[in-house]
Amino acid sequence: MKIHNFSAGPSILPKEVIHQAAEAVKELDNSGLSLIEISHRSSAFISIMDEACALALKLTGLENKGYKSIFVQGGASLQFLMTAYNFLNRKAGYINTGTWSEKAIKEAKLFGEVQELASSKEANYNFIPKGYKIPNDLDYLHLTSNNTIFGTQIKKIPETKVPLVADMSSDIFSRKFDYSKFDCFYAGAQKNMGPAGTTLVIIKEEILNKISNTVPSMLSYKIQAEKDSMFNTPPVFAVYTSMLNMRWVESKGGIEKLGEHNMHKAKLLYGEIDRNSKFVGFTAKEDRSDMNATFNLVNQSDTEAFDGLCNAAGISGLKGHRSVGGYRASMYNALPIESVDVLVECMKSLEKNK
Numbered sequence: 001m002k003i004h005n006f007s008a009g010p011s012i013l014p015k016e017v018i019h020q021a022a023e024a025v026k027e028l029d030n031s032g033l034s035l036i037e038i039s040h041r042s043s044a045f046i047s048i049m050d051e052a053c054a055l056a057l058k059l060t061g062l063e064n065k066g067y068k069s070i071f072v073q074g075g076a077s078l079q080f081l082m083t084a085y086n087f088l089n090r091k092a093g094y095i096n097t098g099t100w101s102e103k104a105i106k107e108a109k110l111f112g113e114v115q116e117l118a119s120s121k122e123a124n125y126n127f128i129p130k131g132y133k134i135p136n137d138l139d140y141l142h143l144t145s146n147n148t149i150f151g152t153q154i155k156k157i158p159e160t161k162v163p164l165v166a167d168m169s170s171d172i173f174s175r176k177f178d179y180s181k182f183d184c185f186y187a188g189a190q191k192n193m194g195p196a197g198t199t200l201v202i203i204k205e206e207i208l209n210k211i212s213n214t215v216p217s218m219l220s221y222k223i224q225a226e227k228d229s230m231f232n233t234p235p236v237f238a239v240y241t242s243m244l245n246m247r248w249v250e251s252k253g254g255i256e257k258l259g260e261h262n263m264h265k266a267k268l269l270y271g272e273i274d275r276n277s278k279f280v281g282f283t284a285k286e287d288r289s290d291m292n293a294t295f296n297l298v299n300q301s302d303t304e305a306f307d308g309l310c311n312a313a314g315i316s317g318l319k320g321h322r323s324v325g326g327y328r329a330s331m332y333n334a335l336p337i338e339s340v341d342v343l344v345e346c347m348k349s350l351e352k353n354k
């Protein structure tokens with residue numbers, strides 16, 4: 001049976017990317033060796049890393065615009081502290097839009113003063129705060145572009161003169177977006193880029209050169225950048241597979257084309273959530289994420305029937321996060337629109353059958 005993978009992360013990757021990655025584990029480009037048994041200092045792997053770094057800048061429209069891309073380990077969670085360790089001298093501003101922002105705030109507090117400029121915590125993070133004041137004397141302002149758990153997404157980047165830092169783990173490469181407004185952004189691979197094990201960080205060189213904090217080598221953006229992501233052994237499989245996926249994104253017309261496709265998928269599902277009397281959406285409509293749609297049944301007594309329909313249709317990974325409940329449909333780049341069609345059909349069947 002065909003499985004429709006709505007998992008929030010680790011999550012769906014294009015079938016051809018998984019196939020190519022599997023082939024490379026067996027043998028990399030007719031070299032007689034596996035991807036995972038060659039030196040990371042070999043010319044073969046250096047060119048893989050170079051291509052991955054170049055593609056990340058190309059896809060985000062930042063090629064030749066004074067940015068550096070690096071691949072590090074420790075997940076997006078390590079970036080919560082790396083951003084603060086490197087950039088926080090005195091005071092930073094944070095917008096609290098959910099679990100991941102909260103965790104970023106907690107780490108940053110170890111390094112300096114943190115001002116929570118806005119929060120939607122009171123409403124269990126079902127909207128994105130807007131219209132907050134941003135002081136001019138912050139070292140940076142930190143945002144979470146897409147809130148994977150709650151299903152909200154920032155649509156308009158706030159105007160400010162202070163450096164902007166963002167966690168883009170769950171919507172990197174998913175939409176047309178002005179990445180040049182950011183001074184530093186990061187994404188753990190396992191949502192929309194590749195397998196778990198690596199994190200993409202893109203930093204403006206201007207801010208990179210200005211870092212004055214004393215930072216341990218492994219956590220230093222300067223050192224990781226100077227060493228071209230090879231300060232120590234990089235996670236070769238995760239970087240290689242991410243590179244394959246970035247090639248795939250480019251072959252599909254880049255983030256603009258995929259963004260249109262993603263919007264289409266999201267419209268289809270949200271349209272059904274709003275139309276169908278059995279379901280209700282979780283978040284404010286104007287802040288709905290194109291990547292993670294959160295919704296619930298109006299009557300919890302329909303749970304068994306709906307779960308049964310979904311299981312029979314091959315739908316996987318639809319369970320909502322425990323802090324929201326209900327359902328969450330993650331519709332990353334690789335999820336075909338046919339999978340959304342199948343989910344919508346299940347929702348319609350539930351309505352008809354009862």
Ligand SMILES: *Cc1c(COP(=O)(O)O)cnc(C)c1O
Pocket residue numbers: 009074075076077078100144146147148167168169170188189191
């Ligand atoms: C999943 C996720 C994280 C955590 O990523 P790890 O790689 O597990 O540390 C952080 N931020 C966002 C927005 C996420 O979706």
